[in-house]
Amino acid sequence: MSVEYGVGIDIGSTCAKTVVLDGNGDPVWQDLRPTGWSSVETAQAIRLELREKVKIGENVHFVATGYGRVSVPFADKTVTEISCHARGAAALFKTDHLNVIDIGGQDTKVIIIVNGAVSDFAMNDKCSAGTGRFLEVMANTLSVTPAGLCTMAEQGAETRISSLCTVFAESEVINLIGRGTPRENIAWAVVDSIAQKVKTQAGKMTLEAGPLYLTGGLCDFPFVCERLGKAFNREVRTAPEARFAGAFGAALYALAL
Amino acid sequence: MADYVKMWENLGMDLESHDMLCQVLPVAVGDVFMTQENRPKAMDFWDLVISEVHGIRPAELIEEQKKGRKVFGTFCVFVPDEVIIAANGIVTGLCGGSQFWVPGGEAVLPKNTCPLIKASVGARLGRTCPFFRIADVYVGETTCDGKKKAYEILGQDVPMYIMDVPQMKRPKDIVKWKEEIADFAQKVEEITGNKVSVEKLKEAIRIVNEKRKAMKRVYEARKSECLPISGRDALLMTQISFFDDPERCAQMCNRLADELEQRIKDGVSVVPAGTKRILLTGTPLAVPNWKLHNIIETSGAAVVCEEMCTGTRYFENLVDESGETLDDLYMALSERYMKNNCACFTPNPGRIEDIIRLAKEYKADGVIDCSLKFCGLYDIEKKSVAEALKKEGIPVLSLETDYEDSDAGQLRTRIEAFVEMLNG
Numbered sequence: 290m291s292v293e294y295g296v297g298i299d300i301g302s303t304c305a306k307t308v309v310l311d312g313n314g315d316p317v318w319q320d321l322r323p324t325g326w327s328s329v330e331t332a333q334a335i336r337l338e339l340r341e342k343v344k345i346g347e348n349v350h351f352v353a354t355g356y357g358r359v360s361v362p363f364a365d366k367t368v369t370e371i372s373c374h375a376r377g378a379a380a381l382f383k384t385d386h387l388n389v390i391d392i393g394g395q396d397t398k399v400i401i402i403v404n405g406a407v408s409d410f411a412m413n414d415k416c417s418a419g420t421g422r423f424l425e426v427m428a429n430t431l432s433v434t435p436a437g438l439c440t441m442a443e444q445g446a447e448t449r450i451s452s453l454c455t456v457f458a459e460s461e462v463i464n465l466i467g468r469g470t471p472r473e474n475i476a477w478a479v480v481d482s483i484a485q486k487v488k489t490q491a492g493k494m495t496l497e498a499g500p501l502y503l504t505g506g507l508c509d510f511p512f513v514c515e516r517l518g519k520a521f522n523r524e525v526r527t528a529p530e531a532r533f534a535g536a537f538g539a540a541l542y543a544l545a546l
Numbered sequence: 547m548a549d550y551v552k553m554w555e556n557l558g559m560d561l562e563s564h565d566m567l568c569q570v571l572p573v574a575v576g577d578v579f580m581t582q583e584n585r586p587k588a589m590d591f592w593d594l595v596i597s598e599v600h601g602i603r604p605a606e607l608i609e610e611q612k613k614g615r616k617v618f619g620t621f622c623v624f625v626p627d628e629v630i631i632a633a634n635g636i637v638t639g640l641c642g643g644s645q646f647w648v649p650g651g652e653a654v655l656p657k658n659t660c661p662l663i664k665a666s667v668g669a670r671l672g673r674t675c676p677f678f679r680i681a682d683v684y685v686g687e688t689t690c691d692g693k694k695k696a697y698e699i700l701g702q703d704v705p706m707y708i709m710d711v712p713q714m715k716r717p718k719d720i721v722k723w724k725e726e727i728a729d730f731a732q733k734v735e736e737i738t739g740n741k742v743s744v745e746k747l748k749e750a751i752r753i754v755n756e757k758r759k760a761m762k763r764v765y766e767a768r769k770s771e772c773l774p775i776s777g778r779d780a781l782l783m784t785q786i787s788f789f790d791d792p793e794r795c796a797q798m799c800n801r802l803a804d805e806l807e808q809r810i811k812d813g814v815s816v817v818p819a820g821t822k823r824i825l826l827t828g829t830p831l832a833v834p835n836w837k838l839h840n841i842i843e844t845s846g847a848a849v850v851c852e853e854m855c856t857g858t859r860y861f862e863n864l865v866d867e868s869g870e871t872l873d874d875l876y877m878a879l880s881e882r883y884m885k886n887n888c889a890c891f892t893p894n895p896g897r898i899e900d901i902i903r904l905a906k907e908y909k910a911d912g913v914i915d916c917s918l919k920f921c922g923l924y925d926i927e928k929k930s931v932a933e934a935l936k937k938e939g940i941p942v943l944s945l946e947t948d949y950e951d952s953d954a955g956q957l958r959t960r961i962e963a964f965v966e967m968l969n970g
Contacts, residue, residue: 356955371963396956407967412960414946414953493929 292546294349297377297539298335299370300328300357303394303421304506306536307335309343310544318343319533328360336363352543354535356395368542370535375400375407377538378502381530388496390487390517390525391505391534394421399491411490418455419486421506426455427479430462431472438476439510445477453486483507484516491521500524504534550601553608557679564600564674567646571834572597578778578836584816586775586809588802592782595790599833603638603789604676610636611680616738619681620788621666622689623855623886624711626879628865629731631750631792633738639788640684641675642666643832645949654699660920661948662832663692670700677789678704683737685730687711689890690923707733715884715891724873724880731876747875751865757792758861760799765858767806768850769908774809775802776816777826777849778839784856785833817848822968825910827853827901827931829918835949838916838957845962846969851908853901859886889923897927898934905940911968914961916945941968 292312299306301324309318320338325331332353339345353361354373361367370391378389378400385405391398397419400410417423421435428438448470452458458479465475501523507513508527518525530537554561575596579585595602607617618630619640627637641647642665650668651659669675683705686697697706709726712719731742764783767774783802787795809815824847826838831854839849852858863885866878887896905913915931917924928944935942943964947953 356959369959369963369966371959372966396959406970407963410960410963410967412956414956493932 292348292350292544294343294345295540295542295544295546296339296345296349296351297373297536297541297543298332298351298353298355298361298364299373299533299535299539300324300332300353300355300360301370301394301506301535302356302396305331305335305355305357306533307339308533308536308540309339309345310537310540312544314541314544316537316540319530319536321532324357328357329362332357332361332363350543350546352539352546354539365546366542368539370396371398371400371410371412372407373535373538373542374398374504375402375538376541377534377536378402378504378531379405380541381528381534381537382502382526384499386497387499388501389534390491390501390503392419392421392483392487392503392507392513393505396420397487397490399487399494401494401497403497409494411494413486413490416454418453418458419483419490423455423458423483424479424507426459427462430459430466431475431479433472433476436510439480439507439512441473442476442480442512445471445473445475447481448474448478450478450482453489458482480510480512481516481520483513484520487517488520500526502531503527504531506532508532550598550605553605554600554676557604557676558673559676559679560673563672567644567674568600570646571599574834574836578840579782582776582778582816584814585779586802586805588798588805589779589782591798591801592779592786595786596782596833599786599789600676604680606791607636607638607677607680611682616682617680618734618737619677619684621684621693622687623860624687624689624883624888625685625709626727626730626883627792628747628750628754628879629727629734629742631753632742632746633731633734633740635734635738635740636791638677638681639832640666640677640681641669641832643785643835643949645951647672647674648949655696658920659692659696660690660829660918662830662918663696665832665949667696667699683707685709689888690921692920705737711890712884713890713892715896720877720880720884723884724876727876727879727883728872731872742872744870744872744875747872748867748869751867751875751879753792753796755864755867757787757796757799758864760796760803761787761861763803764799764806765851765861767803767810770810771909772810772813772815773817773821773823773848773850774806774814777824777843777852778836781831781836781839781849781852781856782833784852784860785831787860788833788856822847822911822965823850823909824848825851825853825901825905825908825913826857826916827897827913828916829921829924830855832856837947837949837951837954838914838945841954841958841961842914845958845965847912847961847965850910851904853897853904855888858900858904859888889927894927898931901931902934902938902940905935905938910940912941912943912964914943914945914964916947919946919948
């Protein structure tokens with residue numbers, strides 16, 4: 290008997306994303322919530338809500354992904370977020386050859402997909418520069434929300450932060466504030482530095498031809514796409530559901546179990 | 547554990563601090579080794595040695611010192627053990643593979659020094675490694691800038707002899723290394739009071755060649771599709787071989803190889819059929835650094851070979867035993883040691899050839915190229931290694947890490963994703 294539902298749960302460092310697919314692979318439910326301090330409790334809460342809202346029965350498979358994937362005790366399988374984002378993005382953007390940039394809360398990945406399978410990937414090291422966390426730290430310094438920072442940046446003029454390290458970059462931002470640089474310009478520099486960092490990360494890789502597809506928490510911010518496009522000199526595409534690409538990929542894995 | 551407290555005290559070790567080290571090691575051994583199933587029985591020897599790593603062998607060394615023999619502590623596979631053995635000296639490795647020693651090293655070295663150097667200096671200055679305490683002389687070599695400068699600190703209160711390793715491999719460099727070996731032999735004669743004769747040197751060459759052959763037999767068994775030993779166990783064998791008596795080492799490795807060859811005949815594997823096989827290349831993994839092997843082998847893959855100083859570079863290539871003069875023998879030694887493709891050489895195409903050859907010989911599905919943080923030499927070489935492997939169609943994952951556990955989660959994500967990629 291084929292499964293009735295495939296559930297993908299992507300426990301990221303900042304947000305937990307869930308996608309439920311029915312037996313035909315059509316999405317029936319998606320959920321986004323803060324990961325909070327306990328990945329296990331968050332995962333349990335998601336399952337409870339699933340039982341209530343989607344009325345899932347026993348004939349369902351769970352695949353967990355994301356840095357908290359080991360904290361989903363009821364998962365039938367764990368798959369890394371690299372494979373899940375690749376699979377999710379390929380399905381979402383309906384292509385088998387693509388370059389995916391996933392900017393997460395703590396990690397940024399560049400993934401190259403050839404014939405629907407991961408052929409190469411790069412991930413940032415311990416430093417959080419070029420990730421969502423970097424954006425949060427800088428937004429905090431400028432007393433705005435991350436979304437507010439990205440909107441503000443659209444009005445800014447070209448300004449550069451040279452450091453690749455979050456802590457040093459923050460000092461540079463404070464320095465810019467001290468010199469009376471307009472906030473919009475600093476915001477511009479912050480977003481641009483994320484794009485530059487991702488470009489450096491992909492530097493040793495051979496990208497597939499065609500556009501870049503952005504997934505993860507920053508895909509709602511058009512200015513991030515714009516700066517990434519400039520840094521790579523390529524078109525950057527994204528979609529509102531791209532934030533769920535990891536969970537979507539995990540749900541596809543779950544259906545195939 | 548036998549009571550070695552008196553011995554450690556006599557060695558002038560910091561007992562309180564050493565106790566803390568003694569408490570963490572068994573936990574690590576338990577987590578990394580004892581959780582494995584179906585291990586070769588012959589691993590009992592290395593299990594015993596690692597359980598009393600600061601006891602059994604140090605006690606033996608001290609006994610030999612009482613008979614007048616001298617102990618030479620070495621850091622690198624370039625130091626020719628044969629010369630020391632020929633003069634009835636004893637060679638031992640020195641500690642440097644644990645995060646435990648890193649803060650002590652950072653107290654005197656810049657933070658952006660490789661963890662191997664920081665840990666060695668920390669182990670020495672913190673007086674928590676018996677091998678550093680026992681050694682009558684340390685023998686260094688000029689394989690990297692960090693070590694060169696660290697020797698100036700290490701040599702402050704123990705005699706330090708440094709061999710100048712050439713940076714290129716032209717014929718004149720082989721001659722130069724031969725001369726370094728001849729000079730070293732004079733120093734060894736001075737320290738031990740024993741002559742390095744043709745006869746003694748030939749015998750020492752034979753002993754070390756036998757050790758190399760025995761280690762190679764174990765590695766040969768790892769080439770089998772039916773994998774008879776885990777990467778972790780093989781690594782432990784290699785790591786301990788730097789500290790052990792060479793003849794006993796050969797005997798134990800041969801005993802292990804006998805069992806592994808039988809296992810292959812009987813179809814006994816430590817992993818399920820189809821488990822992805824990984825060749826690991828890069829900087830050395832000093833005992834007790836098992837971090838990478840442990841993550842790889844608990845992520846659904848198996849390490850089948852290490853192209854490392856704690857791996858093939860330690861035992862590949864034998865020394866020609868046929869020379870009849872000291873000059874011939876020193877040249878034979880130089881030729882063998884200069885075949886080592888350490889990243890300290892420029893250019894270094896031999897390492898890439900080795901990696902590709904070994905990946906094929908060991909039927910590796912993928913290569914993981916990992917360097918210790920702040921090792922510029924190996925880090926820079928990653929690019930050409932990756933390009934060459936891609937040309938051969940061999941998937942490669944490049945990593946950088948240190949001895950800390952804080953990046954274990956991120957390393958696991960990359961390694962699991964790499965294994966998922968290999969599984970297709």
